[in-house]
Amino acid sequence: MQVSKAYHRRKIVLYMFVVIILFVCLTGVLVNLMIFDSEKYIEKANELHERERDIKAARGKILDRNGVVIASNKTVCTISVVYNQIENHEEVIEVLSKELELSKEEVTKKVMKVSSREKIKSNVLKEVGDRIREYNLPGVKIDEDYKRYYPYSSLASKVLGFTGADNQGIVGLEVTYEDVLKGKSGKILTVTDARGIELEAVAEKRLEPVAGKNLVTSIDVNIQKYAEQAAKKVLESKEAKRVSVIIMNPQNGEIYAMVNVPEYDLNNPFELNYILEEDVDSKEYQNLLNKMWRNESINDTYEPGSTFKIFTATAGLETKVITPNSTFSCPGYKIVDDRRIRCHKAGGHGAENFVEGTMNSCNPVFIDTGLRLGVDKFYEYFEKLGLFEKTGVDLPGEAGSIMHKKENVGNVELATLSFGQSFQITPLQLLRMTSAVINGGNLITPHLGIKTTDNSGNIIDEFEYDVTESVITLETCETMKGILEKVVAEGTGKNGYVEGYAVGGKTATSEKLPRGNGKYISSYLGFAPANNPQVIGICIIDEPEGIYYGGTVAAPVMQEIFDNILPYLGIEKSAK
Amino acid sequence: MIDKIRKGIKGNGYFDYSLFFIIIFMLCFGLVMLYSTSSYTAQIKYGNGARFLIRQLVFDVAGVGVMLFTCLLSPSFIKKFSNYIYLFTVLSIFLVYPLGVELNGARRWVGIGPMTFQPAELVKIGVIIIIAFLAEKMTRKIRTFKGSIGLMFCGWIPAGLVYICTENLSSALIIAGITFIMVFVASPNYKGYLAFIAFVAVVVIGVIAYCKTLDVNDAGTFRVQRVVTWLNGDTTITDENFQVVQGLYAIGSGGLFGKGLGKSVQKLGFVPEAENDMIYTIICEELGIIGGISVILLFLFMIWRFMIISTNASDLFSSMVVVGVMAHISIQVILNIAVVTASIPNTGVTLPFISYGGTSVLILLAEMGMVLGVSRRIKIE
Numbered sequence: 001m002q003v004s005k006a007y008h009r010r011k012i013v014l015y016m017f018v019v020i021i022l023f024v025c026l027t028g029v030l031v032n033l034m035i036f037d038s039e040k041y042i043e044k045a046n047e048l049h050e051r052e053r054d055i056k057a058a059r060g061k062i063l064d065r066n067g068v069v070i071a072s073n074k075t076v077c078t079i080s081v082v083y084n085q086i087e088n089h090e091e092v093i094e095v096l097s098k099e100l101e102l103s104k105e106e107v108t109k110k111v112m113k114v115s116s117r118e119k120i121k122s123n124v125l126k127e128v129g130d131r132i133r134e135y136n137l138p139g140v141k142i143d144e145d146y147k148r149y150y151p152y153s154s155l156a157s158k159v160l161g162f163t164g165a166d167n168q169g170i171v172g173l174e175v176t177y178e179d180v181l182k183g184k185s186g187k188i189l190t191v192t193d194a195r196g197i198e199l200e201a202v203a204e205k206r207l208e209p210v211a212g213k214n215l216v217t218s219i220d221v222n223i224q225k226y227a228e229q230a231a232k233k234v235l236e237s238k239e240a241k242r243v244s245v246i247i248m249n250p251q252n253g254e255i256y257a258m259v260n261v262p263e264y265d266l267n268n269p270f271e272l273n274y275i276l277e278e279d280v281d282s283k284e285y286q287n288l289l290n291k292m293w294r295n296e297s298i299n300d301t302y303e304p305g306s307t308f309k310i311f312t313a314t315a316g317l318e319t320k321v322i323t324p325n326s327t328f329s330c331p332g333y334k335i336v337d338d339r340r341i342r343c344h345k346a347g348g349h350g351a352e353n354f355v356e357g358t359m360n361s362c363n364p365v366f367i368d369t370g371l372r373l374g375v376d377k378f379y380e381y382f383e384k385l386g387l388f389e390k391t392g393v394d395l396p397g398e399a400g401s402i403m404h405k406k407e408n409v410g411n412v413e414l415a416t417l418s419f420g421q422s423f424q425i426t427p428l429q430l431l432r433m434t435s436a437v438i439n440g441g442n443l444i445t446p447h448l449g450i451k452t453t454d455n456s457g458n459i460i461d462e463f464e465y466d467v468t469e470s471v472i473t474l475e476t477c478e479t480m481k482g483i484l485e486k487v488v489a490e491g492t493g494k495n496g497y498v499e500g501y502a503v504g505g506k507t508a509t510s511e512k513l514p515r516g517n518g519k520y521i522s523s524y525l526g527f528a529p530a531n532n533p534q535v536i537g538i539c540i541i542d543e544p545e546g547i548y549y550g551g552t553v554a555a556p557v558m559q560e561i562f563d564n565i566l567p568y569l570g571i572e573k574s575a576k
Numbered sequence: 577m578i579d580k581i582r583k584g585i586k587g588n589g590y591f592d593y594s595l596f597f598i599i600i601f602m603l604c605f606g607l608v609m610l611y612s613t614s615s616y617t618a619q620i621k622y623g624n625g626a627r628f629l630i631r632q633l634v635f636d637v638a639g640v641g642v643m644l645f646t647c648l649l650s651p652s653f654i655k656k657f658s659n660y661i662y663l664f665t666v667l668s669i670f671l672v673y674p675l676g677v678e679l680n681g682a683r684r685w686v687g688i689g690p691m692t693f694q695p696a697e698l699v700k701i702g703v704i705i706i707i708a709f710l711a712e713k714m715t716r717k718i719r720t721f722k723g724s725i726g727l728m729f730c731g732w733i734p735a736g737l738v739y740i741c742t743e744n745l746s747s748a749l750i751i752a753g754i755t756f757i758m759v760f761v762a763s764p765n766y767k768g769y770l771a772f773i774a775f776v777a778v779v780v781i782g783v784i785a786y787c788k789t790l791d792v793n794d795a796g797t798f799r800v801q802r803v804v805t806w807l808n809g810d811t812t813i814t815d816e817n818f819q820v821v822q823g824l825y826a827i828g829s830g831g832l833f834g835k836g837l838g839k840s841v842q843k844l845g846f847v848p849e850a851e852n853d854m855i856y857t858i859i860c861e862e863l864g865i866i867g868g869i870s871v872i873l874l875f876l877f878m879i880w881r882f883m884i885i886s887t888n889a890s891d892l893f894s895s896m897v898v899v900g901v902m903a904h905i906s907i908q909v910i911l912n913i914a915v916v917t918a919s920i921p922n923t924g925v926t927l928p929f930i931s932y933g934g935t936s937v938l939i940l941l942a943e944m945g946m947v948l949g950v951s952r953r954i955k956i957e
């Protein structure tokens with residue numbers, strides 16, 4: 001038996017020291033990793049573990065004035081796969097390509113991609129999502145999501161607008177009230193294991209979504225439908241390019257209906273509402289879409305023509321340059337400076353007073369009125385009646401008026417202005433101006449949004465709109481109502497007469513620029529009851545074929561609409 | 577007679593209780609960490625969260641039995657059978673040919689019925705015993721170059737066999753390392769050994785320099801690839817360094833105090849086979865640097881006890897056995913922690929007492945038994 005010697009012990013102690021040194025080194029490495037580099041690794045590890053998922057907030061509904069839902073949400077599904085959880089790749093590819101109608105190559109590429117979560121398709125119908133769910137495939141995730149849905153598809157399409165892929169408003173009310181409607185999306189922050197399965201033990205951080213508010217609009221679905229029907233009818237019978245109808249409450253500016261036919265399908269807003277005859281590139285196609293989405297009632301201006309005589313008459317009466325009894329003589333034309341401006345009746349209207357002149361829509365009468373007003377007064381009232389400014393309607397992209405510079409206006413220009421030519425305004429501006437003339441002189445703000453509500457119908461917020469009071473006197477107002485009633489009762493607007501109601505109105509026929517091309521815009525502006533107007537409406541027919549006189553073409557449209565909606569609105573027939 | 581038996585059991589009245597308790601503590605701590613690390617994946621894979629825990633517990637209990645048995649064996653008894661033990665363990669390597677079981681793509685296990693064991697682990701104990709036996713027998717010859725080389729090959733030949741037959745490089749390196757340290761301690765010389773260390777260092781540096789010129793994708797075998805990815809030092813996940821990088825995420829996200837026992841996220845399938853070589857990463861993640869350093873200190877203390885016991889052993893054979901065990905534990909701990917901290921290229925080394933593994937714990941506890949047996953025979957003067 002040997003006993004260990006001193007050198008043995010020395011060497012053992014030496015080895016011990018080597019071990020200690022190595023342990024110290026490793027401790028140093030560990031300290032470096034866990035203290036100094038710790039943050040980097042914690043961040044990387046969290047990146048690996050945490051999944052942040054948005055919980056989309058339901059977008060607020062848009063309701064009509066009676067609570068009928070005109071823009072709503074539909075549940076759709078987003079299909080995605082989690083690579084680590086898939087058990088049978090072939091089956092998953094097979095099922096997904098079949099159900100989602102995608103090519104196998106496309107699905108295979110996404111399914112075989114090693115990622116924590118790969119989206120296959122979004123905006124999948126709920127029924128399809130449910131069918132896929134029934135296969136019970138591990139690793140296939142079906143998330144429900146909201147998609148905007150318009151139950152009346154094309155009704156008031158150019159007013160409502162639609163939403164994009166992320167449910168954000170793109171045009172129309174959806175844009176104006178984006179902040180109200182969109183709500184706030186919530187978040188789920190979960191920790192998952194290596195297969196992407198969420199851990200129940202680790203408390204998930206959850207931020208609840210806040211649903212968007214519902215928007216109650218002034219639109220009345222029934223009135224909108226009536227108006228659309230009537231507009232469509234005349235669009236077809238007159239083979240017109242388009243027909244716009246606006247129905248409004250002249251007292252407070254609430255718009256009951258705003259029709260611009262042809263409308264488009266809000267549930268498929270990226271499809272043209274007509275058949276393209278030739279192929280176009282994507283840029284051109286987008287242009288065509290933009291054109292289709294335009295709300296011509298507010299985005300486009302036009303020469304109003306004779307309906308604008310309401311303005312000239314009002315300004316004339318206000319400044320007292322004329323009275324209803326002022327007498328005029330129409331030989332069929334009027335010479336202004338060196339120009340001979342014709343009346344629409346070649347033989348002339350002969351001797352007539354102002355009321356008769358308006359009933360006849362006699363151009364020389366209004367040229368005379370305009371010239372008596374002078375440029376300054378004309379412009380003063382143009383401004384007073386809100387024609388220089390936008391109406392302030394709660395829709396995006398409103399156009400402003402196109403008017404001569406005041407210093408450039410001579411007698412000829414003033415003469416043409418007086419009967420509604422050589423400048424452009426939007427139909428809604430004309431309607432707003434006329435409303436002020438007949439409602440006692442209050443310049444209202446036309447609008448659609450009335451209030452926001454929650455899902456139980458409780459009011460959250462009520463909108464208020466500017467009103468400029470007393471822009472004209474009550475006296476002028478009463479006179480104008482009387483004159484315009486006569487226009488319908490006995491004058492050019494008699495096709496606008498509604499059995500049992502006192503209706504006021506004015507017709508217009510304006511030739512489109514350039515003159516002499518044979519293209520016209522026929523329009524009619526009417527309101528009822530004449531003495532206390534509750535409804536004002538305008539109908540504009542762009543490029544009707546055949547007879548194009550406003551009184552013959554446009555007035556009957558409004559007559560038909562009024563015939564339906566006046567009883568509907570509970571306006572009693574007058575004894576007269 | 578009775579006195580003699582009593583003395584045989586009691587030894588000389590000394591018993592290294594601190595080593596004994598540290599072993600028991602390590603086993604218990606290992607079980608706790610093993611359960612924490614493996615329960616989630618075991619539940620998913622086998623439907624039984626305690627699968628690894630129960631298996632390890634069985635081996636731990638059996639291992640403690642083995643430890644008590646080897647504790648009672650006298651050195652002369654072991655010496656008598658050292659040749660046989662050595663031969664048996666070395667020959668067991670060849671069992672992989674008729675009875676080899678492939679696990680995780682490596683042919684390291686031998687299966688007998690439902691049992692599997694790693695011959696490489698057996699070889700470690702065989703080599704420790706034979707070198708201790710020969711070191712005592714040829715104290716004079718060992719001074720010569722020829723003698724020390726001969727002794728060295730007693731360990732290196734089995735190491736080579738382990739590498740060739742079971743393709744287990746890490747175990748082969750551990751066996752070779754144990755041999756080198758034992759022969760170094762047994763010999764009074766320094767020069768030759770230092771020269772050898774210098775030579776190894778030059779070779780390692782040369783290999784590293786060569787690997788640096790390689791691209792991962794050009795590198796031939798998976799070993800070269802591992803070296804190259806380790807050298808690149810990036811922590812983006814690739815197939816090759818996946819395990820190590822995931823381990824680094826675990827260690828790094830532990831911070832000072834860790835996430836708390838059981839709260840590791842990386843063990844949820846992110847660190848592959850976390851209960852095995854990578855268990856230290858989960859310890860760091862759950863117990864923080866405090867826990868990580870505590871484990872290092874525990875091993876250091878254990879190795880310190882080995883030093884005390886070996887320097888006080890009653891005879892050279894006993895002393896050398898303890899040196900072998902000391903080398904075995906220290907090499908394995910250093911390699912394991914170095915791998916998981918990405919200080920050296922990835923090679924599969926388990927953490928003694930804590931990593932999951934039946935053969936490993938049986939052999940380790942047999943070794944512990946021998947060390948405790950040596951401590952019993954220390955003469956207190």
